[in-house]
Amino acid sequence: xxxxxxxxxxxxxxxxxxxxxxxxxxxxxxxxxxxxxxxxxxxxxx
Amino acid sequence: xxxxxxxxxxxxxxxxxxxxxxxxxxxxxxxxxxxxxxxxxxxxxxxxxxxxxxxxxxxxxxxxxxxxxxxxxxxxxxxxxxxxxxxxxxxxxxxxxxxxxxxxxxxxxxxxxxxxxxxxxxxxxxxxxxxxxxxxxxxxxxxxxxxxxxxxxxxxxxxxxxxxxxxxxxxxxxxxxxxxxxxxxxxxxxxxxxxxxxxxxxxxxxxxxxxxxxxxxxxxxxxxxxxxxxxxxxxxxxxxxxxxx
Amino acid sequence: xxxxxxxxxxxxxxxxxxxxxxxxxxxxxxxxxxxxxxxxxxxxxxxxxxxxxxxxxxxxxxxxxxxxxxxxxxxxxxxxxxxxxxxxxxxxxxxxxxxxxxxxxxxxxxxxxxxxxxxxxxxxxxxxxxxxxxxxxxxxxxxxxxxxxxxxxxxxxxxxxxxxxxxxxxxxxxxxxxxxxxxxxxxxxxxxxxxxxxxxxxxxxxxxxxxxxxxxxxxxxx
Numbered sequence: 001x002x003x004x005x006x007x008x009x010x011x012x013x014x015x016x017x018x019x020x021x022x023x024x025x026x027x028x029x030x031x032x033x034x035x036x037x038x039x040x041x042x043x044x045x046x
Numbered sequence: 047x048x049x050x051x052x053x054x055x056x057x058x059x060x061x062x063x064x065x066x067x068x069x070x071x072x073x074x075x076x077x078x079x080x081x082x083x084x085x086x087x088x089x090x091x092x093x094x095x096x097x098x099x100x101x102x103x104x105x106x107x108x109x110x111x112x113x114x115x116x117x118x119x120x121x122x123x124x125x126x127x128x129x130x131x132x133x134x135x136x137x138x139x140x141x142x143x144x145x146x147x148x149x150x151x152x153x154x155x156x157x158x159x160x161x162x163x164x165x166x167x168x169x170x171x172x173x174x175x176x177x178x179x180x181x182x183x184x185x186x187x188x189x190x191x192x193x194x195x196x197x198x199x200x201x202x203x204x205x206x207x208x209x210x211x212x213x214x215x216x217x218x219x220x221x222x223x224x225x226x227x228x229x230x231x232x233x234x235x236x237x238x239x240x241x242x243x244x245x246x247x248x249x250x251x252x253x254x255x256x257x258x259x260x261x262x263x264x265x266x267x268x269x270x271x272x273x274x275x276x277x278x279x280x281x282x283x284x285x286x287x288x289x290x291x
Numbered sequence: 292x293x294x295x296x297x298x299x300x301x302x303x304x305x306x307x308x309x310x311x312x313x314x315x316x317x318x319x320x321x322x323x324x325x326x327x328x329x330x331x332x333x334x335x336x337x338x339x340x341x342x343x344x345x346x347x348x349x350x351x352x353x354x355x356x357x358x359x360x361x362x363x364x365x366x367x368x369x370x371x372x373x374x375x376x377x378x379x380x381x382x383x384x385x386x387x388x389x390x391x392x393x394x395x396x397x398x399x400x401x402x403x404x405x406x407x408x409x410x411x412x413x414x415x416x417x418x419x420x421x422x423x424x425x426x427x428x429x430x431x432x433x434x435x436x437x438x439x440x441x442x443x444x445x446x447x448x449x450x451x452x453x454x455x456x457x458x459x460x461x462x463x464x465x466x467x468x469x470x471x472x473x474x475x476x477x478x479x480x481x482x483x484x485x486x487x488x489x490x491x492x493x494x495x496x497x498x499x500x501x502x503x504x505x506x507x508x509x510x511x512x513x
Contacts, residue, residue: 004090004155011094011151012075015101015144019254022140026261030055033268041271042051044126044264120508175460182456186447196443199505200457206497207461214464214490218471 055264063257070250077243091155096243098148100251102170105145107255108138109173109204112180116201119194125270128194131201132184133262137255139177145170165216172211176204190270292384299380299388304395306365314399317357321400324350325407334412343412344473347404348466351433354400355462356455359437362393363445375510382507386438390499394434401426418476421484425476428491429469435498436461442509464494 034042051057056064078096115131118124149167150160161167180200186193307314328346332339339346366375375385405422408414416422437458444454468487475484 007151007155008090008093011148012078012097014147014151015097016071018140018144023258023261026258026265027055030261030265030268031053033265033272034051034053034055037268037271037275039051041275042264042268044129044267172460172463175456179453179457179460182449182453183443186449186453188447195508199439199443199509203461203501210464210494210497211460214467217486217490218467 055261055268060257060260063253063260067250067254067257070246070253074243074247074250077239077246082239082243083237091152092240094148094152096247097251098145098152099244100247101141101145101148103248104251104255105138105141105170105173107252108134108141108259109177109208111259112138112201113205116198116204119198120202123191123195125194126267128198129266129270130263131198133259133266135177135180135184135201137258137262139174139181140258141255142170142174142177146174163215164219165212168215169208169212173204173208176200176207180204292381292387295380295384296387296391299385300391300395301388303362303365303389303392307392307396317354317361317396318400318403320357321350321354321404322407324353325404325411329411339412340414343408343414344470344477345466347408347473348429348469350404351397351401351429351469352459352462352466355397355433355437356458358393358396358400359441359458360450360454362389362438363441363450366445382510383503385510386502386506387499389441390434390438390502393437394430397430397434398426401430414477416477417479418481418484421472421476421481421488424488425469425472425484425491428488428495429465431495432465432491432498433462435495435502436465439498439502439505442506465491468494 074096078093082093082096084090084092112131112134115127115134119127119131146167149170153162154160180197183200184193184197186196188196325346328342328350329339332342405416409416440454440458440461444450444457447453468490472484472487472491475481475487
């Protein structure tokens with residue numbers, strides 16, 4: 001059964017790492033772009 | 047703090063949602079690894095089933111959002127619909143890639159192979175390529191309206207294309223049944239906890255998708271604004287030069 | 292609309308006739324692909340025999356991408372697209388015209404490839420009605436999707452790499468269906484192949500319809 005565990009951990013691991021990584025990239029992109037734009041124009045709704 | 051909006055894409059709504067998502071994921075991991083027992087037939091491998099269908103579901107959800115937003119863009123030509131479609135496709139690409147990866151990783155110990163040429167897996171792979179095509183067309187060197195319009199056409203055709211591919215692979219593979227390649231279905235003994243965890247995983251992943259979509263939408267919107275700010279400043283600088291002389 | 296379509300188709304085909312790009316450059320690519328497959332797969336084993344329909348249609352797809360790029364490079368010259376827009380031609384007609392010209396060129400390619408398959412791979416033709424119907428339906432689907440995605444990638448420097456990425460996944464159902472139909476035809480069981488023809492017909496109608504609708508807005512801003 002431990003052989004199976006490798007696959008399970010690999011699957012979950014890749015998923016969590018990828019999602020966390022994409023989240024980080026997204027948040028950092030957001031902060032960088034926000035600084036370039038004046039506060040009044042930062043939101044679609046404003 | 048006099049500025050109405052912070053220097054990031056966060057907002058009270060996303061902060062709350064983010065916390066809920068993190069908590070949900072933690073609960074899901076607990077349920078998947080600790081609380082739920084080994085399946086009678088599948089053993090530990092059923093734990094992978096707590097993440098793969100959820101990823102697949104949110105990937106398709108992303109496609110439908112992109113589909114709807116693209117249609118809206120073709121009808122109304124708004125910037126918002128284009129940004130939404132682009133955001134949905136990008137998030138969807140990540141989710142589709144993960145769907146393929148987890149599906150492959152689950153398939154190896156279950157069926158002994160990393161890949162089977164069935165309708166579901168193959169059309170998901172084709173969807174991945176179609177999404178890459180959409181992302182590519184959003185990066186072409188053309189005026190923004192031209193780019194958005196062309197991207198919207200590609201976006202609208204995502205759903206029909208996947209349906210066409212799925213049908214053709216389905217007919218192809220079911221009409222050519224090898225005796226050795228019998229239906230690669232799986233059996234599992236359903237228990238209440240299993241079903242609950244499955245549904246829970248779908249709910250949590252959907253919330254994660256919404257969170258990612260909101261942030262990616264705001265990033266896209268900021269990109270638009272940043273370009274316009276750059277343009278405005280360049281025009282002002284040009285005017286200032288003219289005024290001095 | 293039909294009059295405009297024939298006008299545009301005539302223009303494209305006349306340009307082709309005078310420049311002979313398709314005949315001199317694109318057709319030989321098709322033949323070369325057949326030869327390459329012959330080199331790669333052992334002609335004496337049954338593998339090549341069984342793979343022939345698939346190889347045929349893969350060759351058609353590769354050539355189709357080239358033909359679509361050629362079709363839209365005709366309009367890439369200075370002001371040609373503006374002239375097309377200002378000419379008052381019905382955009383749906385322009386779509387159908389380019390579609391017809393492309394379909395005609397692809398039909399020529401298929402004929403040459405079929406002759407090549409018979410000669411080089413030693414395959415006997417059978418189930419001709421199914422073969423011809425498949426060829427026509429697949430042609431229509433490839434030409435319609437090709438014209439639509441061709442205009443999406445038109446006028447761009449990255450056209451050569453963007454077009455295959457966009458078009459080939461879309462054409463996957465055509466490849467699957469046309470190959471199965473041809474297999475059944477050549478194997479002497481055409482009855483099994485006709486359902487695949489239906490799929491090809493649906494594909495062709497879908498893309499011809501959508502292309503006619505979408506061409507207008509696309510042409511006006513490209």
